[in-house]
Amino acid sequence: MHLAVPGPTSKGPADKFTSDVYLNALHAGEQPSRLRSAMVRFSPGARTHWHSHPVGQTLHCTDGMGLVANRDGEVILLRAGDTVHTPAGEEHWHGATQDSLMCHLALVEHESGQTATWLEPVTELEYQAAQSKHTR
Template structure:
């Protein structure tokens, strides 16, 4: 057993995120483990680019209200306590709603050293189109 030291908070790179996003790596598995975990905080309106994961990804919302969208137009609203799984290879994006911060745990596995394939930014139009579905 070991206590894993706290990592510095880093700003999400602009080639993968729109808006202000902050990341803390929680765990980077040592071989043979492929597990990685991060805490990701999104300011209102911030979001990832489109991306996919070779072995899938699980997101667990800890605070705020978030959106997860897929290429086929499916939108899931995440609130504290909600967990969303994207299967291997599914192109998706996630982020905060326009009027709420959002924090989630991002859980994934590496395959051949990569945990994600990053794609183009989510357009403002696609982001806005997801918002009517955030109302309960």
């Protein structure tokens, strides 16, 4: 047993995020564990780019309100205490609503060291469409 001290806060890179996003690495499991976890904070309107995960991803919202959307047009409104799982290979994005900060814990497993495949940015039109039709 050991205390896992969070890593320093870093700004999310522009090739993976739109607007201001801040990350703290929490845990990177050692073999045989494949778990990686981070705390991710989004400013209002900030979001990830489209991406997928080889073994899926679990998001647990700790504060604020956010959106999680997939290519099929499904949108989930994420509130503090909610947990969403995206299955392996599902292209999706997530971020804060336009009028709220949002913080979530991101839990992923790596496959041969890879945790995500990053794709194009979410357009403003895609973001606004998700914002207007979020479901619970």
